[in-house]
Amino acid sequence: MFSASLYIIVCSFRNRVRVRLQRLRQPRYFIGAIAGAAYLYFSFFARFRASRSSVARRGNRPSRVPGSLAAPLAVAPALGALALMIAAAGAWLFPVDSSLLEFSEAEQQFLFPAPVSRRQLLIYRIMRSQLGMLFGSAMIGIFSPPTLGVSRLRISAASWIILVTARIYFTGVTLARARLGASGRTRRVAWLPVSALAIALALVAGAVGAQWRQTPPADALAGLILIGRAADSPAARVVLLPFRALVQPLFSEWPGPYLIAIAGALAVLGTVATWVLLSDEAFQEAVSDVAERRSREPVKKGEPIYKVRSTGWTLPPTGRPETAFAWKAAMQTLRMVDKRSLLRGVIILVCLTIVAALMGQANGLASMLGAFSIAGTLFAILLAPQIVRMDMRQDLQHLELLKTWPVKASAVVRGELVWPSVIITACAWLMLAVATFLAGTMMTHVGLGLRLGGGAALAILTPALVLSQLTIHNAAALIFPAWVPLGNQRPRGLDAMGQRLIMLGATWLLLVLSLLPGAIVGGIVWFALQHFIGAAALVPAALVCTAIVAIEVLLATEALGPAYERLDVLAVERAE
């Protein structure tokens, strides 16, 4: 089985590379590859060179860690170990199917009936996942800040051990969870890691609580350092030992300490792998469960799942076709159960809040919320149209069906724009309302009049900005359909990354150009009125600008009608 696994991995990799090289014959991929390579060079490799030159200038003296980072870095291993332990405990509380137990349809068809044990299948999946994890750890190495003064290669190696251990551990949790409800010895064995983790967590929480009561932290950073110190206390160190062993290589000096730390991390990896491989019987059941669940699921991996929910909006039998398209997209939004998107949203929100908290400007809940709302508003207006793709970018998948409908082409284009504009604008308005009222706690020098005038003007401009961007994206989907990933597709590769960069750049450039006439006329209106009505002049200026952009969008949808009619279903790339 080992040689067969290797054969599948090598062949898959070789064929993938060959397909990617072959598609470079097409100009769009070739140009994309050049753009992607240039981006990589200027983003990373130029940084490497700069960092190497700085090392050369320093001679062999170790890099100096900035003073502000010294304290957090000192407790970083303990914090890392604690984070790993929390993630390990979370896996029991928030179960997800392990990716190592997810076999593709082809794998199920070819490997399951083959005379191979389930343990061999698990080893095969672990081997198969290595390419992705090696890439992931290489990325961690590339992105690691040079101030740490640690070789990127060593960071990559250490990260790879953590990633592999985590993946195998999550598989073990999936397998053990199935045995939690068993009886007798099996049950006791299955509950052992859960109980150990619960005790460990209680011990660390006790240590953190004790220190917190003793010296309450002044700010978020001090709180983080306090938690790190508590996790470094003797009792906590003992329970965090396996987690600490995993993160230690990231913080160890070369060569002796690093190699010893790597040996420790590998020992943890070996222990976890042995624990999982010994669960052969459970593995067979779990794989069958996951395979059965997957076979019942209507969608492919990565695609959202929909559930019927009463929406209270029934499509009336008569009316404009644009409304029918808006209704269709609304049903999609309201019925989507996309845990990944939800998780991504939560992560973005948390990151934004942390940024707001660390900005230093935000003191107190109100100002933090204000800062977060400003960031959220900008995100909704400028980035959401790139992310929310419930328009032609998704419906190109259904082009064969759409083309049979007796609907005017420009109405189809307009219909596709309606719902995403409504939903993005609504989110942006909500954020903007909060930002307008709470911004005063942060920007005390900005008066209420200016805040209200600016907020109202931005609220008026929001639909124009959103519609304009969506129109550009939909125009690109109709004119250059092969450049647009369909639905939830995420094409991979240097060339695909380059294509995305070109698309993003072109979208922003066209956005600026489309706003220019409105901005000029709006600017004139503002200039003429601001002497008389002050900040309130922003409102009529925004109204004029929005009206001009609305006319542009209307004209653009009419102009895009023939493009939709000419669009050949064969020009749309079905899958990578």
Add this chain to the structure above:
Amino acid sequence: MALSVEHFGRTYATAAGSFTAVADLSFTVASGEIVGLIGPNGAGKTTTLRSLAGILRPTSGRVRIDDYDLIEHPLEAKRCLAFMPDEPHLFEYLTVMEHLRLVARLYGVTDVVDRAAALVDELQLTGKEQALPGELSRGMRQKVVIACGLVRNATTLLFDEPLTGLDPIGIRRMRSTIVARAKAGAAILLSSHLLHLVEEVCSRVIIMDRGQKVADGTFAELASRADLASAGSNLEQIFLRVTGHDAHP
């Protein structure tokens, strides 16, 4: 004539140049007529049906549906047409009933509730009205596509392998449905590899091979053709002779 195809051709651009999928195809389908479109894999049947449905643009020739030219008056032509493809493309987030409502709205059908109820019963979709496509079997999805095609009063129906995925009862009902629609006056073009189905329900057959029409006529006409007289009396034997595969067992 409900459906008229004149010198229709479709060429695909390929890396090696171009490939002609269909060349100089002409035929008509009258109201109440069921015409079978058969041919080996790659003969150009699906390309023809997709072009007639307005999905692919013809490279040459004219297609008229109820006297409306598909290129010059696409909206009017499409209103008279219903295409039931072999691969059921449905919106994963709309229920069966919502699919029918959406299609009815787009085609201007106002009495959708009554029509949908009758179709749900006719196509054995009862109890699945509020189900999402993901909860349906392949055969059920195919039935939803057919229901969407039949919910409006199309004068021309195009079926591409309509029986794929259906159970024996479904196949039987579908045959009755197709025949009933023809009796009600619809012009039907039916593509299928199930020659016994074609033989059973079609009054005429068009045989295509490598993008060309190689035979067109009723079974009696084909059987009496001089070059086919020795082939045999059933459609399978005629098909094999016309496409030059009768020498191989």
